Amino acid sequence: MIKCIATDMDGTLLNGKMEVSEQNIQAVKEAQAQGIEVVVATGRSYAEARYALDQADIHCPMICANGAEVRNVSGEVINNAFIEKETAARIFQALKEIGLYFEIHTAEGTFTDDYEKALDIMVNIFLTAHSEIPQDQIREAAKIRFTKGLLQLVDSYEEVIHKEDMVVYKFLAFSFEQEKLDKAREQLSLIHDLAISSSGSENIEITHLDAQKGVALEHFIKEKGIVFEETMAIGDNFNDVSMLQRVGFPVAMGNADPEVKTLCNYVTATNDEHGVAAVIERFIGVKNHENFS
The missing domain is CATH 3.30.1240.10 (Hypothetical Protein, Haloacid Dehalogenase-like Hydrolase; Chain: A; domain 2)
Known part of the structure; x- marks a missing residue:
């Protein structure tokens, strides 16, 4: 059973126009309504990530700057790892x-x-x-x-x-x-x-070294009483590998780098085809979606 979904932003949750599609918005909100912890894991700073999520009216915890900073749903910093x-x-x-x-x-x-x-x-x-x-x-x-x-x-x-x-x-x-x-x-x-x-x-x-998405996600789910076997991660590039390699449900976007795809058990649709919504719909049972393999 999936209890946490960690999704990358650029090339994943965001489409080519740097927006969250309505399909992705609804899928994320339906997952949250079912009690699933959704966390955005991004290379972006908190301000840049928050700007895109505010436009989509999505509210969730965030792993920012590749794991250098973790914030709760209220925006408070709960963990960080910085460069001396x-x-x-x-x-x-x-x-x-x-x-x-x-x-x-x-x-x-x-x-x-x-x-x-x-x-x-x-x-x-x-x-x-x-x-x-x-x-x-x-x-x-x-x-x-x-x-x-x-x-x-x-x-x-x-x-x-x-x-x-x-x-x-x-x-x-x-x-x-x-x-x-x-x-x-x-x-x-x-x-x-x-x-x-x-x-x-x-x-x-x-x-x-401690500021990696996988490391930050490990700390995050531990605080929530969730284990990696109950966690899904969705990504498209190499800064997502540290979390894709750890979780029980690693998902590569259809537009992901070929090497990243080889590390994942599942490949969903591209970011312009609402791939995040597709995989959530497939595993959470929201509704059926064709763009998933």
């Missing part, structure tokens, strides 16, 4: 020397030191999935990260890293040059107690 300042400084220097654009996720929000680069990255990523949408329209949508305070501009990352009492959760580095990402992985793998993953082919995510 000395380590954060080493990561910063390595990424800077390689020439990667990156953002820093902290307990006080997400920061960038390059406004235009932040917009360009989001536009290029979105265009790969939605080339039919005018670029200027996508760019205006990308500006929401700044206007809503989801991404904050700073003059220098040093002021973030070295600020007293600043808690650094994650570095998110982007590049469409695979060689640079590979070089960053190689160099950062030499630093003790780091987890290096990705949520897409164009990025790498660097967190503390």
Whole structure:
């Protein structure tokens, strides 16, 4: 019997337009109505994740920044795992020397030191999935990260890293040059107690070793008196692997990376075909859905 469902956001709960479909909304709410604990496990910061869930009127606990922060349904932090300042400084220097654009996720929000680069990255990523949408329209949508305070501009990352009492959760580095990402992985793998993953082919995510979705989910369900055998996890990329490998019901999205699919017992529909709703309907008995295997 499934007592907990942990779902990723981007590429999973969210469709290609970065929205939660009505089908997914209803499936999540019906699962909750049946007493099933639904938790969102995302690489996003709390603010960015909460923004998308508020639009869908979904209220649930959240595992944010790949497990660096866990919040209850009221938004209170109940657990976290952060990067020490000395380590954060080493990561910063390595990424800077390689020439990667990156953002820093902290307990006080997400920061960038390059406004235009932040917009360009989001536009290029979105265009790969939605080339039919005018670029200027996508760019205006990308500006929401700044206007809503989801991404904050700073003059220098040093002021973030070295600020007293600043808690650094994650570095998110982007590049469409695979060689640079590979070089960053190689160099950062030499630093003790780091987890290096990705949520897409164009990025790498660097967190503390304990800041992984699977680790955070383990702590979360233990507090609820739930075991992994009673837990479903749904994801599409490598930052989901730590939880997919642990749970009794690992589900890959239809749009998941092929390697991720091999780790799962089940494959559902794509994120644009309401794959989360499909798998919930299949296992929770809400109703039948064709897009599931």
